[in-house]
Amino acid sequence: MITVEELFHEDDYLFIEEVKSSPRLARLLDPSLARKHQAIPVSEERGRITIAMVHPENRRAVYEMNQFIQKPTLFVRAKKTTMEALIAEYYPEPNTFGLDMIAWCPDTGKKREDENYLKYLAEILDARVDWFEPQEKQGAMIYHQMLENIASETPSLLISSFPGNYHSLPFLLQTPQIYLLSRTPINLLSFNKPSWPINKILLILQNYSEDSLALNWAIRFARSSKASITILPLLRPVPKMFTDFQHDLPTILQSSSNLGHHLRRCAEKIVAWDVRGSIKLRNETPDWQLLLEMNEGGYDLVILGYQKMTSLRKLCKLDLFSTVLKQGSIPMLFTQTDSQGKKGE
Numbered sequence: 001m002i003t004v005e006e007l008f009h010e011d012d013y014l015f016i017e018e019v020k021s022s023p024r025l026a027r028l029l030d031p032s033l034a035r036k037h038q039a040i041p042v043s044e045e046r047g048r049i050t051i052a053m054v055h056p057e058n059r060r061a062v063y064e065m066n067q068f069i070q071k072p073t074l075f076v077r078a079k080k081t082t083m084e085a086l087i088a089e090y091y092p093e094p095n096t097f098g099l100d101m102i103a104w105c106p107d108t109g110k111k112r113e114d115e116n117y118l119k120y121l122a123e124i125l126d127a128r129v130d131w132f133e134p135q136e137k138q139g140a141m142i143y144h145q146m147l148e149n150i151a152s153e154t155p156s157l158l159i160s161s162f163p164g165n166y167h168s169l170p171f172l173l174q175t176p177q178i179y180l181l182s183r184t185p186i187n188l189l190s191f192n193k194p195s196w197p198i199n200k201i202l203l204i205l206q207n208y209s210e211d212s213l214a215l216n217w218a219i220r221f222a223r224s225s226k227a228s229i230t231i232l233p234l235l236r237p238v239p240k241m242f243t244d245f246q247h248d249l250p251t252i253l254q255s256s257s258n259l260g261h262h263l264r265r266c267a268e269k270i271v272a273w274d275v276r277g278s279i280k281l282r283n284e285t286p287d288w289q290l291l292l293e294m295n296e297g298g299y300d301l302v303i304l305g306y307q308k309m310t311s312l313r314k315l316c317k318l319d320l321f322s323t324v325l326k327q328g329s330i331p332m333l334f335t336q337t338d339s340q341g342k343k344g345e
Contacts, residue, residue, distance in 0.1 A: 013056045013077045016042075019086060021052075022272040025050050026090035030068050034091045035059040038083045039075075047071060052078040080333075099125060101157035102149065104132040117194030118273040122158060124198070127170045130155065138272075143176055150184050159189040175325050181306050181334055187217070190308075191331035198225040202299040203239040204232040204290060205266065211304025213335045215266055218303045219273050221333075227300070228276040231266055232293055233259065234286040249281050292330050306334040 020246040026034070028049060034040055039053035039061070049071055055061065056075035056210060066073055099120065105114040134142045134188045150158065162176050177190045203218045218229050252260045263279060270277040282289040288313045294302060306321070324332065 029090040099156040104160040189333045204304035215307040222275045231279040279338040303333045
C-alpha cells in the first residue's frame with residue numbers, strides 16, 4: 001500500500017534557502033495553522049500566495065491552509081530551523097507576548113507619580129510587575145541585592161528612577177545604571193521624570209547587532225502606544241570645511257554602503273509593522289547629537305542598545321552613556337536582550 005504522501009517526492013517541491021516574510025504576509029495565515037504545520041506566507045503576487053513550509057508534501061496540511069486562505073497558493077520547501085525562527089518571530093505563542101519586569105521607586109517624594117508611570121508601562125507591555133524593596137535603604141548594597149534579585153527572578157526588564165545621590169557610592173566612574181548593565185544581561189529603562197503617554201520614540205543606531213534588539217523594542221513600544229519612531233544613527237561629525245563630504249541622508253539611503261543597507265532594513269521593518277517613522281542625521285559629536293536631539297525633539301522615550309565592550313571603545317561608549325544619563329531628562333531604555341531573553345547576534 002502507498003500512502004498519498006508517498007506519491008510526492010521531496011524533489012517535486014522547490015527548495016528555498018533564504019526565507020523572508022513580513023507582518024502583512026504573516027497575517028494571511030492563521031497563527032495556529034502556521035505553528036501546527038510549520039508554515040508561513042513569503043510572497044503574494046497576482047493574487048497567488050507562496051507559502052514556505054517544512055513538509056509541503058503533507059496533503060492534509062495543504063488542504064487546511066487552502067481552506068483558510070481561500071486564494072490560489074504555491075507551496076515551497078524550507079529548512080526546519082529557518083521556519084522555527086520565523087514562526088517564533090511572527091507567530092509567538094499567546095503567553096510569550098507578556099514579560100516580567102522588576103520595578104523600583106527609590107524617590108519617596110514622587111513615589112506615586114513614578115508608580116503610576118510604571119503601571120502604565122506594565123499595561124502597554126502586558127508585563128507582570130515585581131516591585132523591588134531593598135533591605136538596605138542606601139549605599140552600594142542596594143545594587144548587590146538587585147543583582148541577586150535579577151539572577152533569581154530572570155526578568156526581561158528593569159525599570160527604575162535611580163536616586164540622584166549615586167556620586168557618593170563606590171561606582172568609580174560608573175553610574176548605577178552602567179554598573180548593573182555591565183554585570184547582568186538585563187534590559188534597563190531608567191528615568192528621572194516620567195513622560196507618558198508615549199507618543200514619540202527616539203531610536204539610536206550605533207552597531208548592527210545592538211541596533212537589531214533596540215529596533216525590536218522600539219517597534220514593540222510604538223505598536224502598543226501608537227507612537228512614532230525617529231531613527232538617529234550616531235555618525236562621526238564631518239568638519240564644516242569639507243562641505244563636499246557632509247553626510248547626506250538621501251545619498252546614504254540610495255547607496256550600497258553598509259550604513260545605507262542598515263538604514264533601509266530598519267525602515268523596512270518599521271513600515272512592515274505599520275509604525276510611523278522617520279530618519280534624520282546630525283553633524284555634532286555623538287554625545288551632542290544625542291543630547292541635542294533629546295532636548296529638541298519632544299520625545300517620550302529614547303531606546304539604544306548596550307553591549308559589553310573592552311579597551312578604548314569601551315571607554316568612549318561608557319562616557320557617552322554616562323553623559324546622557326547624567327544630563328538627559330527623558331526616560332532611556334538600554335537593550336541587551338529581546339523580550340524573551342535572547343541576546344543579539
